[in-house]
Amino acid sequence: MMRDQGYLSDEILVKEARDGSEAHFNALVDRYIGLVYRVAFSVTGSAHEAEDVVQETFLRVFRNLDGFDPSKAAFKTWLLAIARNQSINVLAHLKRKAARFLTRTQAAEDRDNAEEENFPHEMPDAETTLLSKERTQLVQQALAKLPEKQRTALMLKAVEGLSYAEIAEILHTSASAVESLIYRARSKILEEVEQ
Amino acid sequence: MNCEHYRKQLSRQVDIDLDRALTEELEKHLAACPECRSFRDGVKALNREFHTVGRTQPPVGLAERVKERVDRQRRRDRVLLPAWTRVPLVAMITLAAVGLGNLAGRSISSMLIPDRSEDAVEYTLVTQAPSFADLLTDNGSEENGQ
Numbered sequence: 265m266m267r268d269q270g271y272l273s274d275e276i277l278v279k280e281a282r283d284g285s286e287a288h289f290n291a292l293v294d295r296y297i298g299l300v301y302r303v304a305f306s307v308t309g310s311a312h313e314a315e316d317v318v319q320e321t322f323l324r325v326f327r328n329l330d331g332f333d334p335s336k337a338a339f340k341t342w343l344l345a346i347a348r349n350q351s352i353n354v355l356a357h358l359k360r361k362a363a364r365f366l367t368r369t370q371a372a373e374d375r376d377n378a379e380e381e382n383f384p385h386e387m388p389d390a391e392t393t394l395l396s397k398e399r400t401q402l403v404q405q406a407l408a409k410l411p412e413k414q415r416t417a418l419m420l421k422a423v424e425g426l427s428y429a430e431i432a433e434i435l436h437t438s439a440s441a442v443e444s445l446i447y448r449a450r451s452k453i454l455e456e457v458e459q
Numbered sequence: 460m461n462c463e464h465y466r467k468q469l470s471r472q473v474d475i476d477l478d479r480a481l482t483e484e485l486e487k488h489l490a491a492c493p494e495c496r497s498f499r500d501g502v503k504a505l506n507r508e509f510h511t512v513g514r515t516q517p518p519v520g521l522a523e524r525v526k527e528r529v530d531r532q533r534r535r536d537r538v539l540l541p542a543w544t545r546v547p548l549v550a551m552i553t554l555a556a557v558g559l560g561n562l563a564g565r566s567i568s569s570m571l572i573p574d575r576s577e578d579a580v581e582y583t584l585v586t587q588a589p590s591f592a593d594l595l596t597d598n599g600s601e602e603n604g605q
Contacts, residue, residue, distance in 0.1 A: 290526050301517035322525045403508055421474055422509040447470040454501040
């Protein structure tokens, strides 16, 4: 009988998963699938591509779990670094494949769809009612225009609440560089929105 | 201090707790600078907005699809030989190749490193061939004479 593994720490789940426990690996999937999906979605701007990135990321994690060194990085930052690299590869492929404007149109469509799925119009929450749909779209467009590194840093901070140090590990940079990335991202979005 | 310096600190303040002295310095600047107040309000509004629209959830069933795919990979891995058996296997293949090479009358080293004596034989044969002048005067060597 399978027990709920949700209460165990990442370290224990990783150790057991390494020893071949399917249940413990699946608990890691359940714990991080949302985070990995949002990082992928933030980088690629496409729900469809984000889904592929999620699958590839966890497959890669499974294959490389033996090589993961917990003394060098936390599992979460290691996982998100893999997810980001996968997403960047997909984004580069998309850019080569399609004309730039087509990619943007798709991204806007995907974001609209995702927004509708998560925030149905018949049940808006208090926050959403305060923000007009127009402004939300402006913010999303401004976000899409940011360089990937700025966008990812900002989303990891503002949405996921990761520390500067954790984001620095994922982006392979320093914590002070992360601060600057986030500051520049916010300034650019505000400039765009307030124009 | 210019506004950019304060705005960087305001961006930090949204994310982390600044120390008391820095917070007081910021408050003092904000009281006198409407542009920076507007920046602070804008950043706070953006953060609220990200919390609302940014928490996109993965499609229903994605977790199950991921688990199934990993499980397929796990089953494939079980069919293949485990890693520790691969080392002796490679060693056995190498030894077999060496053995077969020896059986064929040539060692691996002789196949990999060209034998200088073969070049010497070739050189000798070339020097023993009739010269152009020998052919013209029909004065070839015994071995090559027609």
